[in-house]
Structures are given as C-alpha cells and as structure tokens.
Amino acid sequence: MTTIRDVARLAGVSISTVSLALNSPKRVGVETLDRIQQAIKSTGYRIDPVAQTLARGRSSLIGFVSANLGNMFFGDIRREIEHQALDHGYFVLIADSSGRADLERALLERLEAQKIAGIALAANGRGEEYATFLRDFKTPIVMFDQKVEGAERDFIGSDNPLTTTILTEHLLQLGHRRIGFISGPSGLHTADERLKGFMDTMAGAGAEIDPSLVVEGGYTRTGGHAQAMRLLTRRDRPTAIIGANNMMGLAALQVMQEMGFRCPDDVSLAMVDDVPWSNVITPRITMVVQDAQKLGELAAQRLLARIASPEAAAEPPRDFILTPKFVRGESTRRL
Amino acid sequence: MTTIRDVARLAGVSISTVSLALNSPKRVGVETLDRIQQAIKSTGYRIDPVAQTLARGRSSLIGFVSANLGNMFFGDIRREIEHQALDHGYFVLIADSSGRADLERALLERLEAQKIAGIALAANGRGEEYATFLRDFKTPIVMFDQKVEGAERDFIGSDNPLTTTILTEHLLQLGHRRIGFISGPSGLHTADERLKGFMDTMAGAGAEIDPSLVVEGGYTRTGGHAQAMRLLTRRDRPTAIIGANNMMGLAALQVMQEMGFRCPDDVSLAMVDDVPWSNVITPRITMVVQDAQKLGELAAQRLLARIASPEAAAEPPRDFILTPKFVRGESTRRL
C-alpha cells in the first residue's frame, strides 16, 4: 500500500502539502501540484477512506434504512438514492430494519458510529421518545415515506390520505357500500393517514362504516393474507376490499383465488402502490401509485445538499408531499 | 465522545490494558477487568469502529455485490446473508452493479479501499483477465450464482444445465418441437450453462433446433420483452418458449398478453426462477426454481468462516452446487 508519505517523499514536499493538493488544489503552486500529481500517478496512490474518515470525523458513506427492501416501492427509492449518491462520490450502506423499531434504532446508532455522512430513513419507530431520539441525532437525516411528528427533519412523502380517498370514492361511485379495509400497523404515519382517508371519505359520503370490516394487516404479506381471509370467510362479506399497501392488496387477491372468488365479479379490489409485475397479474388491479422515483430523487437531493453545505444543513426542515396517481385497472366493477 | 483514554484514566490503567480488556478479557486480572468495565459503563464508552478499522487494517463490514437487487432471487440471498452477518457483528454494505462489469470492478475496488472484511459476489465480469483480478484480490471473496472460471474462489450456485434440461424435457414430453429459447447474456456463466442444458437436451432427443428461435434477452425485462416480441411476431412462431430467467419469462408472458395470445392455449411458457407474486399471476407459470435461501445461507457461512479463521481462509476453494426444483404450473400444455 502506498501512502501519502510515499507520495510526499517522491514529490519532495511535505505530507501536508500533498494533502492540500488533494483537497484544495488551487492553494498549491502549479509546479508543485504537477510534481505531486506525477508522484501520485507513478506510485498508483489511492487515498485511504478509512484514515480520512478518522481524521475528518465524517465518512463518505450514506445510510439507507427502511423496513422492507423486497417491496418494490422501497427498492425504487433505494435505486434512485444510490444512483445520485454514487454520482457525488458517496457509497450507500443499506440496512433493513424488518419493520422493527428496536432494530431500527440499533442500526441507526451503528451507522452513526461509522461516522456516516447522512441517512435516508423510512422510520418505523414512533412516539415522542423516538421523535426526540431522531431530533437529537447528530448526523443529517432525511426521512421519507414515514413521517415522525416532532423529529424535525426533512420529509419526503406522498399525500397519503388522498391515496385512499381516491380509491374509496372510486368504489363508492361504483355503488359499493360494504368496503373492507386492510390497514397498516396502527400508529405508523402512512397507515394512520390512509385509514383516515378511507374513514373520512366514507363518512363524507354518508356511507355507514362497519368497524368489523376494518382490519389491520401490518403492511405485510402474511398479515394481509390472514386479514383478507377473515374478511372473505364472513357470511356478510364486503363487496370490495381496499389494501392499504401493495403487499396486502395482492395478498387479498391471492386469498380470493384460493377461495375461488372471482375478482372483480365476486369481490372488487383496489390497493395503494404498484408491484413490478402488475401487468401480468389478472385482473389488472386498480390502484393509486406513488412516484417512488421522484420521491427518491428528492430525498437524495435534500440529503446530499445538507451534507455538502453548512448553510443547507442549517435550513429549517421542510416537507415535500407528492401527489399520487390513480391507475384504473379491471379489478373493480359496478355493483 | 468518550475515548479509550478516558476509560483508561478513570480506571487507573493504561490504554493498552483497556484495549486488552476489550479484546481478550482473560488476559487481564479480574479486579482490573472489573474496574475497567465499571469505567466503561459509567462513561458510556462505545468503541470507535473507524479507528479500529484503521488500526487493524480490517473493518467489520461485509460487501454484497450483485447485478439486480430488484430481482427477488438476489433479494432473498441478500436477506439471508445480511441476517447471518448481523448475527456475527458484521454490517452489510450493498452495491448494485446493474450488470455492468466495469462498474462492478470499480465497486469492488472501492469496497477494498474500505478495508472490507469480505465480499459476496455475483460476478458480471468475465474472461481471463477478470478471473485474474478476482484471484489476486486480497480480500476474501465468496462467489455465488455466477461462477468465474479461474477466479479460484468458493462458489455457491445451482446446477444450471439441469434447470433448462428439466424444462426442455418437460416440453418435449408434451410434444413441443419448435421451442423458443430466450437466453441470458452470452459469456455469462449461468446463461451459457442454461443455454447448453437446452441445446443438449434438444439434441439428445433428436429434436432439430432452429437457431433463429434461440435469442438473447440479456436477463433483463426489456431485453426479454424485445426478444419475445421477435419470436412471437414470426409467422412460424414457436409453440413454446423458455425464459432463461424469471424476468425474461414474465416479459414473454407480458408480450403474449399484449399480442392477444393465450397461454398456454396458443403458446406454452416455462422459465427459470420464481418471482414473489407468481401465485397471483395467471396462468401459474411452470418453472424450475433455485433455493435462494439455502444459497445465501451457504455463501454467508463460507464467507464468515474464511473471515474468522486463517485456517479456513487457507482452505482450497470449493464449489457448492444446489439442485433446483421443478414446479409445474399451468402455462404449458400438450400439443
């Protein structure tokens, strides 16, 4: 391994000059700079990022923490962030919290110990104490998807109440009244908002809500499957089901197929968010999709800006709320 | 930030003793050890992994490099490796090469600069020069999925010729003779092997192979889509199509739907590897699936072992070949 000292010796300058040449070339004489660059070339010197991190107290790593990388939604965001980060010379350290708040917290602390430059976080922790933890975190954090009230961080997400408002209105217009709603983990930002969108829209239309048709599927495939099963085995089963996310929506479709219900003939289905192969799934599912790419793009920009400049870092946190898009499929029918 | 020196001062010992206490507690007197642990507790001292990495020349990070994290196959492997790594105190640094060999190489070099402890790699580079590069890499590497001949590293993969052999035999038995084959990038280990499995089985059965029915879809969705389109717009289109991986197989199904062909009535379809929501896709696709979890498990074990002990590190590289499983769907019919 060739070090900065080897370069300095070869170029006949001090190590501090080499360091200067590397970090602010304009502050070094042209001729000296040239000699140093020659020396670097001929020794094949590569800066040691670990030593640099130790000395600077900051690495050039960015953390990406979310609940479920397998979900295409997070995957798309990750890809976008990774892309931009690489462009700016950052590496992305990815961590999957599996939706567990305690694990998530441990991961964040580990990332901080690595002197990570910044973190993009889809939080699963909740509550005031967690908000304080996030607020007092010394490392820049940009939150996406899940907002934690009181964390006082940039947030990039979608208009979640709108997602279910759109779907609910759509179903109401088709004449549905008994609508089953498979919700996410209560207490989680997006889950609560999506549930609210559904409830408010129903109430606004004067449609009665049967509380037993509102179930919690935990945003997971298995949870969604179990709850869809509960809904569909009832004698007075709903005429339509809304899945508050893609995994639970598809799980509901799976249950229908397993139980021999035809969609939409027997039961209508709508869900929030897309999945990669939705266009080969029969029937084409009616959904409201978030712009994951845009979301990742904004998150990355925001994070990189805060990392790069102290002024940007000092800016008050902002919320960026994207508008989701309605994609009509063939999984809903008029009653 | 409290450092090891603060702890040493408080415990009334030297820093080297604290370091000893941390790394090999048995070599420190019980009473001293106790004082040190008290001091650690009361100061809330947390070891600095960056400084440790610099001093040791090795970090406690593990790299995971593959072509496409979005593909469930790699996702499952990643999850398994991540899981085991965390258990052993390692963090996983994930990098997506997007299938580009040059980018992959750059990523590997970056990981090495981070003094990464080990790397799990699904290689996309090929050729002798690349094999040499991998062989001379100083960091432990375990390769999975894609074998690079001459790299002399542990390899965990599946019996690739068998995957397509099974599918081809299945189709032959159903009476198909004009079988379209959408292959992966030629030169890539798994792609070549799967193609061979197809060709050999066809030849072995005395079935004539129309070379124009063998196309290259690059293992990608878009590539698969384009090639399936080519196959299916022919007047003398094949009666069945084999996709050499899941993305291309589904892309072929998508093309059929777009063109109004019914599967399997008009064209039969079979593919290698599953996707997460295959059970809500109509028709259920006939496929041969690899055991991704087992594969990840083996890769992690092998890598962690080599990292942990010099003896294991010195062992000659081994190949672990898993047997894929045939899953019959409803996407193939008797001619």
Place this chain on the structure above:
DNA sequence: TCACATCATCGAACCGGTTCGGTAGGCTGA
C-alpha cells in the same frame, strides 16, 4: 525603500484505536 499583506509550504499535533517488546513481581522446582 520599508511596512505589511499574501502566498506557498512545512512541522507537529491529532483522530482513536491496536500491537509488540519489555518489565516488575510472584511462583515453581531443583
């Protein structure tokens, strides 16, 4: 021509650990 600012460069301290050679003291056995 002189005081002073500017520029290019350097030396040394520092980031926070690990590791190795050494030493003092106590124990063993002949």
Place this chain on the structure above:
DNA sequence: TCAGCCTACCGAACCGGTTCGATGATGTGA
C-alpha cells in the same frame, strides 16, 4: 536460594490521513 517462567500490565510506535499555526519569500502601495 536462585534460575527460569508466568502473569499482569505498561510505553511507545503505528495505522494514514487532516488541520492549524508558523515561516520565509514574494508582491504591493505609499
């Protein structure tokens, strides 16, 4: 009683960079 060996601990060098205050040389304006 003493050589020889552990055991428990320490000091210092080291990993490979960054950063800041200092210094001599050069340029500027009055």
